[in-house]
Amino acid sequence: MHFSRNVTTCRVDVQSATTELLFGRTEVIDNTLNPDFVRKFILDYFFEERQNLRFDLRLEKPLTNEDGSYTICHKTEVVKNTLDPVWQAFKIPVRALCNGDYDRSIKVEVYDWDRDGGHDFIGEFSTSYREMSRSQSQFHVYEVTLLSCLVDTELSFLDYIRGGTQINFTVAIDFTASNGNPSQPTSLHYMSPYQLNDYAMALRAVGEIIQDYDSDKMFPALGFGAKLPPDGRVSHEFALNGNPQNPYCTGIEGVMEAYYQSLKSVRLYGPTHFSPVINHVARYASAVTDGSQYFILLIISDGVITDMAQTKESIVNASSLPMSIIIVGVGPAEFDEMIELDGDEERISSQGRYAERDIVQFVPFRDYIDRRGNHILSMARLAKEVLAEIPDQFLSYMRTRGIKPGPLPPPYTPCPPPAINPLLTRRVSRI
Structure with a gap:
């Protein structure tokens, strides 16, 4: 192939759930089948979004590169009435x-x-x-x-992620009777053959982003507010997979399957207690405070919190630990208690103690549902909102503890191809 009148360039596109944008192009390299591009791209990173990159290698006419002009990058304030x-x-x-x-x-x-x-x-x-x-x-x-x-x-x-900090993701789902009978289409837990219910959409939206930061993709999945078989005891901290000694599910698909199976085996009851699942994750977080692990708890619930005082105390205690709490409200309720737990207007306190830092993010799912029925867009909007504060909450813990990232792993170097044995080559050539 002859490239005497062509040049090579690489185009980089960034795709989110809703848009695809041209991010940039490399410099132009003339007449080669093995271009070695030098230009670096600095991409704004968003934890709360899945950002897909596409690289297109193109043969085209030379592009205009930097022309030596200046761009304003900062203006000072005006200092008046002085020559100094x-x-x-x-x-x-x-x-x-x-x-x-x-x-x-x-x-x-x-x-x-x-x-x-x-x-x-x-x-x-x-x-x-x-x-x-x-x-x-x-x-x-x-x-x-x-x-x-x-x-x-x-x-x-x-x-920190590149330095080895592990993200641990836990799910807690509300199984109280206020959600409605799962066998009825009016229930928030209804399993329609045509679309996901709000619980499943919230779980998939958040989980599919977070799972990319978990190396083993094993997630504890809990439920609260249900009567469990065989004796009908009420539990506010039960394993969705039915194994309290090992509540881990494989990937978000495993969590979804455990959720669906739980709906078939437990009886929705009540009341709505948040503190047991918060304390569950806090016990693990309290054992690893050196920055090597960080815990994220996703609570999905439909209504009024009935152990508000205990929940506040649990959050205040957890605010000194390496953990964050995401609360997604589903259904038509007002969610006043959940808004209070968010702590954006006033820092959460319990018995005169204030939370060390803000660790709770609450959003009502209904605010992010696409009115045209595009569930993929609804999930993308929800994930973007609920996960936006996680990096800052994560960094606030690391900074206040003076924890630095671990060393970066060595860069990947591909193995050289195996050496050819000349004797073998000669032998083959005689066949």
């Missing part, structure tokens, strides 16, 4: 300042501010991130002094 201004310190990501290129030219322009917008240009000078980070404090062209330059590394949620 001192501007306030500001914080800017290295990505925004120089796109990660430490030697890229950074131009600083100084203007005399005018109320009518016709600011008078005073002068400019150029520097680089590398020069500033070396604490070269004096720029002699216009007697501008750099008072300080502090380079701070911001650790991200992904830094």
Whole structure:
């Protein structure tokens, strides 16, 4: 194949549940079947969404690359009525300042501010991130002094995940009688042959995102508010798979199957107690506080919480542990208690003690249901909302404990092809 008049480039597209966008293109490489692209892409990462990437290798005409022009990345405040201004310190990501290129030219322009917008240009000078980070404090062209330059590394949620922190996901489902008889279409637990009920949609929406962060894909699945066979005792902390010694299910599909089987074997009853399942996860979280594991509890429920005081106490206790709680409300109830547990307006307290940090996120599922009946879109909207706070809650625990990410695993290097034995080659050639 001949490439004398063609060039190679790679196009990167990002797809979410609702859109597909062109993210960028690499540089152009001429006349080769083995292009080695250099340009790096910095993609905004969203824990709460599944982001699919598509790479298209294309042969096309050369593209216009960077032209050396400048882009405004920061403006200071205006300092009035002085010939010796001192501007306030500001914080800017290295990505925004120089796109990660430490030697890229950074131009600083100084203007005399005018109320009518016709600011008078005073002068400019150029520097680089590398020069500033070396604490070269004096720029002699216009007697501008750099008072300080502090380079701070911001650790991200992904830094900890890549460093080995394990996410543990637990599901707790409401089996109280207020959900309605599962055999009736009016029940929130009704198993229609045509579509998922709200419980199943919420479970799949959140679980399919979180399961990608769990290496073994084994999830404890609990139920509360039901009478269990054979003696009809009421339980607020039972294993959906029927095995209290090993409540783990394989993947979200395993959790879904255990949920459906439970509906056939237990009797919906009540009341609605949250504290037992919160305490269940907290017991495990309290045993691993070194940052190697983080626990996420998903509670799906339809109505009024009847052990509100105990639930608040459980949340206050859990706020010092490596765990977060997601509450999804299904059905038409008002959810006043669940809104209170969210703690966005007022931090949760119990017996005079306040929660150390915000660990609860509540959303009513009905607010995210697509009115046109697109259940995939409904689940994507729900997952995006309920999972949005998890990375910040996760980081708040790690920062307050001074926990750093573990070392990154070594980069993957493919094994070289096996060496060819010359004697074997000669032998084969004689056959």
